Amino acid sequence: MRDLSIFIVGAAGEGIQTIGDVVARCFLRHGYPAFVVNEFESRIRGGNSSMRIRIGDDPCNSPTETADVLLAVNQSALEHYQTTLREGGLLISSDENRAGVHVPFAEIAVEHAGAKLYRNAVAAGALCASVGLPSSVLEAVLAEAFTEKGDEIVRANVEAARAGFETARSRLGDEAPSEIPSRTRSYAFANAHETIPIAAAAAGCRFIAAYPMSPSTSIITAFAANPQLGVFAEQAEDEIAAINMCLGASAAGARAMTATSGGGFALMTEAVSLAGMIETPIVILIAQRPGPATGLPTRTAQEDLLFALHAGHGEFPRAILAPSDPQDAIDLTARAFDLADRYQIPVILLTDQYLADGRFSLESLTLPDPLPKPDPAAEVPDAYARYRLTEDGISPRLFLGQDDRLVVLDSDEHTEAGHITEDLVETRPAMVEKRLEKGRRLRLEMSGPASDGADDAELVLIGWGSTKGAIDEAVARLRSEGLSVGSLHFAEVWPLPDLDVREDARYWAIEGNATGQFAQILQTETGLPIEGRIGRYDGLPITADRIVEALS
Amino acid sequence: MSDPKLFQSEIENQWCPGCPNYGILTALRRALGALDLEPQNVCLVSGIGQAAKLPHYVRANVFNGLHGRAIPAAVGIAVANPTLSTIVTSGDGDLYGEGGNHFLHALRRNPDITVIVHNNQLYALTKGQASPTTPRGERTRLQFDGVEVDPAHMLATAVVHGCTFVARGFAGDIDDLASLIERAVSHRGLSILEVIQPCITWGRHSVEEVRELLEPAGEAHDTTDRAAAIDLALRAPARLVTGVLYELPARPTFAQSWRDRVGDGPLHACPPIDRAILEAEIDRLRVGAP
Numbered sequence: 014m015r016d017l018s019i020f021i022v023g024a025a026g027e028g029i030q031t032i033g034d035v036v037a038r039c040f041l042r043h044g045y046p047a048f049v050v051n052e053f054e055s056r057i058r059g060g061n062s063s064m065r066i067r068i069g070d071d072p073c074n075s076p077t078e079t080a081d082v083l084l085a086v087n088q089s090a091l092e093h094y095q096t097t098l099r100e101g102g103l104l105i106s107s108d109e110n111r112a113g114v115h116v117p118f119a120e121i122a123v124e125h126a127g128a129k130l131y132r133n134a135v136a137a138g139a140l141c142a143s144v145g146l147p148s149s150v151l152e153a154v155l156a157e158a159f160t161e162k163g164d165e166i167v168r169a170n171v172e173a174a175r176a177g178f179e180t181a182r183s184r185l186g187d188e189a190p191s192e193i194p195s196r197t198r199s200y201a202f203a204n205a206h207e208t209i210p211i212a213a214a215a216a217g218c219r220f221i222a223a224y225p226m227s228p229s230t231s232i233i234t235a236f237a238a239n240p241q242l243g244v245f246a247e248q249a250e251d252e253i254a255a256i257n258m259c260l261g262a263s264a265a266g267a268r269a270m271t272a273t274s275g276g277g278f279a280l281m282t283e284a285v286s287l288a289g290m291i292e293t294p295i296v297i298l299i300a301q302r303p304g305p306a307t308g309l310p311t312r313t314a315q316e317d318l319l320f321a322l323h324a325g326h327g328e329f330p331r332a333i334l335a336p337s338d339p340q341d342a343i344d345l346t347a348r349a350f351d352l353a354d355r356y357q358i359p360v361i362l363l364t365d366q367y368l369a370d371g372r373f374s375l376e377s378l379t380l381p382d383p384l385p386k387p388d389p390a391a392e393v394p395d396a397y398a399r400y401r402l403t404e405d406g407i408s409p410r411l412f413l414g415q416d417d418r419l420v421v422l423d424s425d426e427h428t429e430a431g432h433i434t435e436d437l438v439e440t441r442p443a444m445v446e447k448r449l450e451k452g453r454r455l456r457l458e459m460s461g462p463a464s465d466g467a468d469d470a471e472l473v474l475i476g477w478g479s480t481k482g483a484i485d486e487a488v489a490r491l492r493s494e495g496l497s498v499g500s501l502h503f504a505e506v507w508p509l510p511d512l513d514v515r516e517d518a519r520y521w522a523i524e525g526n527a528t529g530q531f532a533q534i535l536q537t538e539t540g541l542p543i544e545g546r547i548g549r550y551d552g553l554p555i556t557a558d559r560i561v562e563a564l565s
Numbered sequence: 566m567s568d569p570k571l572f573q574s575e576i577e578n579q580w581c582p583g584c585p586n587y588g589i590l591t592a593l594r595r596a597l598g599a600l601d602l603e604p605q606n607v608c609l610v611s612g613i614g615q616a617a618k619l620p621h622y623v624r625a626n627v628f629n630g631l632h633g634r635a636i637p638a639a640v641g642i643a644v645a646n647p648t649l650s651t652i653v654t655s656g657d658g659d660l661y662g663e664g665g666n667h668f669l670h671a672l673r674r675n676p677d678i679t680v681i682v683h684n685n686q687l688y689a690l691t692k693g694q695a696s697p698t699t700p701r702g703e704r705t706r707l708q709f710d711g712v713e714v715d716p717a718h719m720l721a722t723a724v725v726h727g728c729t730f731v732a733r734g735f736a737g738d739i740d741d742l743a744s745l746i747e748r749a750v751s752h753r754g755l756s757i758l759e760v761i762q763p764c765i766t767w768g769r770h771s772v773e774e775v776r777e778l779l780e781p782a783g784e785a786h787d788t789t790d791r792a793a794a795i796d797l798a799l800r801a802p803a804r805l806v807t808g809v810l811y812e813l814p815a816r817p818t819f820a821q822s823w824r825d826r827v828g829d830g831p832l833h834a835c836p837p838i839d840r841a842i843l844e845a846e847i848d849r850l851r852v853g854a855p
Binding site for chain 1: 603608620626837853855
């Protein structure tokens with residue numbers, strides 16, 4: 014089948030998320046990978062929001078600007094989103110004055126299922142008929158989705174869906190699409206915030222404290238909802254408490270993480286510095302959304318990179334990792350816990366609303382190998398000093414109360430034993446160097462970017478984190494137009510390893526912000542010259558359409 | 566009973582000579598000995614301030630964190646390793662001011678920790694500004710015309726929120742204080758112990774003047790009587806009632822239901838999560854043709 018983009022638009026509370034999820038699962042059940050992103054207003058009811066589904070023969074985890082099929086469940090959404098329907102695309106709505114498939118969702122629901130409530134099933138049925146999915150697949154998915162609510166509810170949904178399906182098919186007449194052949198394929202269908210908690214548990218995380226903040230809340234919720242992951246989850250009174258609880262737990266031997274968004278991370282920054290000073294591992298997930306201040310709470314952005322890099326007073330090392338999809342999120346979560354542990358530093362995972370909510374289809378998902386359980390007790394001398402000066406700056410780490418060797422952690426500048434000092438001649442400079450040496454060693458093991466033909470392309474697109482799908486698609490499309498294009502995509506964004514900079518290449522940076530934050534870091538750290546930038550800062554994810562348009 | 570000398574630290578003390586904090590230090594070491602604890606079983610947690618330096622002067626595990634944030638750190642420690650006796654020791658500015666929100670929510674959580682609040686009614690390390698407990702009208706080195714807001718009643722707040730051990734001691738009465746600390750640490754659940762500790766450098770009242778304000782709760786006080794406890798707590802700052810103000814049998818402590826499932830040991834000693842469980846979580850995400 015050809016690449017297909019379906020936008021389902023309506024108001025918050027109208028259930029478009031349910032329609033979108035059901036239709037995406039229909040395609041998956043039929044053997045085709047689905048990619049779903051949502052964009053919605055920060056409200057419980059009303060407004061305009063959309064679910065955007067993309068289908069193809071192979072996974073195509075990259076959003077589009079326009080729809081081949083637009084399903085509008087109300088008039089306001091229809092007017093708001095009508096320009097997103099591509100020329101020649103198909104509109105499904107209850108507006109009889111418009112071209113397209115006219116389906117009076119509510120009336121059909123009342124007539125066939127007895128209540129207006131079932132209008133979403135009618136809409137799902139109409140959508141399936143309009144794209145060539147058989148009604149039987151939809152009925153099976155609905156039965157599965159509503160089985161817990163009882164036979165009566167299932168039956169009503171199926172009746173409504175069938176009626177919607179038949180109505181759309183008769184309206185389409187000869188133009189009804191031929192049925193898409195079914196395939197016996199399956200896919201891992203997940204967003205990054207579903208895979209990160211599993212990966213964290215696999216990496217030995219045992220403690221999370223967090224304060225609810227969109228779009229990060231799904232992380233702590235997953236731990237609370239799945240006690241089998243073995244992670245203690247506490248909703249803290251504020252982000253300051255959250256991160257300080259984590260540092261206490263970590264110091265006492267529990268791998269710990271917290272999750273927040275930019276505003277909450279702002280409250281955490283003093284404790285980021287504390288983690289640097291007391292050399293206590295912690296993983297901090299920042300699910301980015303547009304700022305400043307409250308900004309656009311339910312939208313996406315890549316605006317907090319420089320903030321993550323500079324947060325916290327004083328000088329201390331840190332690592333920043335930015336996954337691009339749910340598998341990358343698994344790998345980088347394990348990497349984050351590993352780096353935090355081995356270097357005894359804060360490690361920041363940068364996701365965003367797009368990664369948090371957008372569901373990708375992947376051929377498979379693979380868990381990371383278990384991290385080695387640190388057993389410093391074996392190699393630590395009896396005369397224990399928590400901050401013993403070593404060549405690589407890394408002191409053998411014992412947990413508070415681990416055995417009879419006492420552990421003293423201090424946010425003041427401290428001696429090797431961990432006690433307050435104002436010895437400015439020897440101890441202070443030695444401790445500063447000790448901490449920074451860890452950062453120098455860390456840099457040597459950071460991974461460089463993934464290259465797609467960047468060695469010889471004339472134009473090299475540079476991206477980081479969640480923009481990978483869009484950039485990969487843009488590169489493929491530009492190549493098909495005959496251009497010499499490649500890409501460098503960074504997942505490990507700080508510290509940056511050495512890079513080979515080509516003098517004959519033109520580098521363009523693609524980012525979800527207005528000021529080119531990663532481009533700034535890259536230019537400062539590696540001298541790589543950025544010729545042009547494409548930024549998006551309207552709260553929506555970067556698309557291949559945008560990139561191709563900007564470069565054409 | 567272990568030897569209090571076990572808890573003697575070699576670290577040079579930075580407090581002013583004659584500071585009543587020394588009385589708290591002596592009483593704490595004595596109480597830890599009386600409880601038959603070993604230094605390795607004790608974790609002292611503090612924020613920032615003169616009082617918050619106390620952990621350095623005790624041989625024990627120490628987490629000397631950020632200003633105002635001792636309680637959340639202690640909560641994390643207590644969850645990760647419930648075999649430790651976790652004791653917060655910091656000043657009134659730290660615990661009632663900067664960390665006031667955490668104090669309030671600790672009362673709701675009821676973690677199995679002890680919180681010792683050194684109350685000198687001012688900020689000492691920053692040289693004499695008002696703290697949340699400074700009496701209205703008191704002139705300070707920042708509130709030049711006198712403090713124009715009312716003091717916080719944090720012990721009454723603790724009683725109101727059902728804290729099952731609320732007490733006040735005096736740094737000048739080491740014997741009584743040691744026995745209060747002993748009771749506070751052995752109490753299961755959150756114990757709040759405020760210790761009156763006049764500042765001999767910036768305070769406007771001598772130790773002996775402050776002693777005049779003390780009023781023992783007395784044998785007749787029923788420590789299970791919430792209204793009476795609140796009444797005694799609200800007499801501050803004019804009258805500082807000492808002794809146990811409120812004590813109830815332990816109620817469920819923070820993370821107890823989770824601990825009932827995973828056991829009581831330190832988390833670092835727990836076996837890793839069964840890989841099959843995690844594989845099943847990943848498999849749940851697979852969707853496709855049946």
